[in-house]
Amino acid sequence: MNPTMHMASTIARSMAAAVLALLLAAVTLGGALAEAAGEAKADMVSSVSGERMMATVDALAQFGTRVFYTSSSADSSAYVHDRLADLGLWVYYQDLNVSDFAVRNVVAVLNGTDRDAPQTLFGAHYDSSGGNLWNFSVGGTVLAPGADDDASGVAAVIELATVLSGVHPKGTVKFVAFTAEEAGLNGSRYFAERERAQGVAYSNTAILDMIGYRMESANEALIFQDYDANSLGDSMSKAVRDYSLDLSVTQVAGKEMTGSDHASFWAAGYPSLLVIEAFSSRLPENPYYHTSLDIPDYLSPDQMVEVTKMVLGGFLSLESAPSSSIPTTAVIIIGAAVIATVAAGAILIIRRHREWET
Ligand SMILES: [Zn+2]
Incomplete structure (x- = not known):
């Protein structure tokens, strides 16, 4: 394996790990938000x-x-x-x-x-x-x-x-x-x-x-x-x-x-x-x-x-989630932005590495 390929595969592995971690965080956060929305609804009902x-x-x-x-x-x-x-x-x-x-x-x-x-x-x-x-x-x-x-x-x-x-x-x-x-x-x-x-x-x-x-x-x-x-x-x-x-x-x-x-x-x-x-x-x-x-x-x-x-x-x-619909959307946008940034950074590193090689 040449060093460039080795570097690229290391980056690919850490990128995959980062994406996985982000997805996991999004799912956990999504679940927490859904639970919070359910609690918010129950609170509203009990406030009558x-x-x-x-x-x-x-x-x-x-x-x-x-x-x-x-x-x-x-x-x-x-x-x-x-x-x-x-x-x-x-x-x-x-x-x-x-x-x-x-x-x-x-x-x-x-x-x-x-x-x-x-x-x-x-x-x-x-x-x-x-x-x-x-x-x-x-x-x-x-x-x-x-x-x-x-x-x-x-x-x-x-x-x-x-x-x-x-x-x-x-x-x-x-x-x-x-x-x-x-x-x-x-x-x-x-x-x-x-x-x-x-x-x-x-x-x-x-x-x-x-x-x-x-x-x-x-x-x-x-x-x-x-x-x-x-x-x-x-x-x-x-x-x-x-x-x-x-x-x-x-x-x-x-x-x-x-x-x-x-x-x-x-x-x-x-x-x-x-x-x-x-x-x-x-x-x-x-x-x-x-x-x-x-x-x-x-x-x-x-x-x-x-x-x-x-x-x-x-x-x-x-109502899907009257109080939390905006935070859920925000989480998706922020998650996508983080993934895009990580990917862009990795591509940049690979390119620079290739530049050094040549
Ligand atoms: Zn009447």
Whole structure:
């Protein structure tokens, strides 16, 4: 073996060793990052707070009534707006008319890292009903605290926004409080039709409507989803097992249950599902529903927490790694750069060595 060849083969061997070491480091680092991402997701899920959610429910119930045409309903929309804006999200009102009353949806936007990626939406209605909704001289004067229906859902949407506001999801996430659901899904229909007209793509939309009333002692939720396979519905069911949630969940497929805002998304051709508490064949089991007794005292913070954790966990497992996607990319780029530098250095050494030889 001549000395040049010997030198070249030594360099080749050390290069191979360096590449192997780098690959090993990348794999180890990748595994550690994946584990860290899993831990970050678990931390987010466990940070869901029943205290925070009940504070939201109390605040909304204290408006007395949120019947869509009342000034107190308008005041409650400002409250929701400010809660979402305080998280640093971009928040706007979407104005519409329902029976000649000017009303508004509240829309908060968490920008995704990929503008073209399909979006996700979490929604709930902030209006309430105490009965006599269409008798304008009576309906607005009846006490309608709407704690379960649907301050509980709005509290969950604000909680999801609170936990997710610090992460960078791939697709944009919208958090929406709809108006005039009780008067015929008006706010959500207006919103979904406009999103469709503007060509907004959604991979998933989820409506939370009445999640706080617990039958007896067991936490319970139903998912009314469009088809047998709904990625978010399936992922939420899986999250109950993955995070050992204290929640019994049932998925019901088919578009028969159309009594809430998810139906507006189905009508606009979007995938959608409804998350709701114990439900008989046609009506919620909550006996105080649509009465002046739909108050915070009858809600279970524990059930609200478990349901919200299920929705959050389901969403997070569909995200590859919302918090660590940038570091993973950085590791690959740095790794490639190091390998390229080592290779270039080796080539340089070989060339110089050959120059000495000649
Ligand atoms: Zn409702």
